Amino acid sequence: MSKTKVKKMMFILSKATIENVYAAFVMANGARMEGIEAEIFFTFFGLEAIQKKKLNHLHVATVGNPAMHIPTMLGGLPGMEALATKMMKKEMEKLDMPPVDEFLEILSASGVKMWGCKLAVDMFHLKEEDLIDDLDGILTIGDFYSKADVEGTQILFI
Amino acid sequence: MEAVLAGIKVIVTEDGYLEDFSNWNKEIGNEIAKNEGIEMTDRHWEVINWIQEQVKAGTALSVRGVKKSGVVDIKEFYALFPGGPLKVSTKIAGVPKPKSCI
Numbered sequence: 001m002s003k004t005k006v007k008k009m010m011f012i013l014s015k016a017t018i019e020n021v022y023a024a025f026v027m028a029n030g031a032r033m034e035g036i037e038a039e040i041f042f043t044f045f046g047l048e049a050i051q052k053k054k055l056n057h058l059h060v061a062t063v064g065n066p067a068m069h070i071p072t073m074l075g076g077l078p079g080m081e082a083l084a085t086k087m088m089k090k091e092m093e094k095l096d097m098p099p100v101d102e103f104l105e106i107l108s109a110s111g112v113k114m115w116g117c118k119l120a121v122d123m124f125h126l127k128e129e130d131l132i133d134d135l136d137g138i139l140t141i142g143d144f145y146s147k148a149d150v151e152g153t154q155i156l157f158i
Numbered sequence: 159m160e161a162v163l164a165g166i167k168v169i170v171t172e173d174g175y176l177e178d179f180s181n182w183n184k185e186i187g188n189e190i191a192k193n194e195g196i197e198m199t200d201r202h203w204e205v206i207n208w209i210q211e212q213v214k215a216g217t218a219l220s221v222r223g224v225k226k227s228g229v230v231d232i233k234e235f236y237a238l239f240p241g242g243p244l245k246v247s248t249k250i251a252g253v254p255k256p257k258s259c260i
Contacts, residue, residue: 035242
């Protein structure tokens with residue numbers, strides 16, 4: 001057993017860009033691999049990552065992302081996001097990073113609890129059947145906080 | 159550093175992984191498991207054998223690889239080796255600690 005003082009990682013995922021979604025997934029999976037509990041609260045655009053119809057079509061952001069090293073004007077051209085996303089997915093596959101749907105399966109099987117944010121679900125008029133079957137439920141932020149119930153819990157907003 | 163496992167003097171890393179797989183035998187695996195609080199069963203050994211085969215074949219270990227293994231699914235993997243399944247199982251298997259983040 002690892003000697004870390006972190007016992008539980010709780011992620012609030014509010015964005016739907018690939019780099020943010022994968023950041024949350026890799027960290028949640030990494031926590032479980034170290035024997036640390038992990039939960040993810042999907043809110044606002046983060047909900048795209050658990051919508052059956054959308055989760056495999058997430059994009060990397062090419063506009064307003066200086067790390068892309070392309071002029072913002074070009075990043076906005078049609079097809080740029082798709083192209084950049086395709087390239088990034090290819091690189092991720094080389095590293096054996098699973099696609100979003102398979103990653104969600106792995107997280108659920110690994111014991112990561114996944115929650116939808118009630119306010120955002122209502123706001124986007126989503127129904128339970130729009131969301132992945134592995135979802136553990138729909139919560140308010142207060143309910144989510146109440147799950148921070150062990151010494152050594154960290155809450156991270158992404 | 160030196161350690162005595164199952165009556166044999168071996169060199170282990172700071173985290174307790176065998177430095178040299180050729181020192182490994184089932185008794186040593188059993189003793190490492192006991193230190194990790196695990197009582198080995200046939201299912202555990204099936205997974206350990208699979209891990210050793212993967213490492214021998216030069217395949218990097220990851221939880222995704224476990225999912226595709228056909229030997230064990232992720233849920234059972236976590237149940238068999240609680241508290242960090244890949245870290246614990248590789249230690250019992252006598253192979254190096256995996257470096258993958260996934």
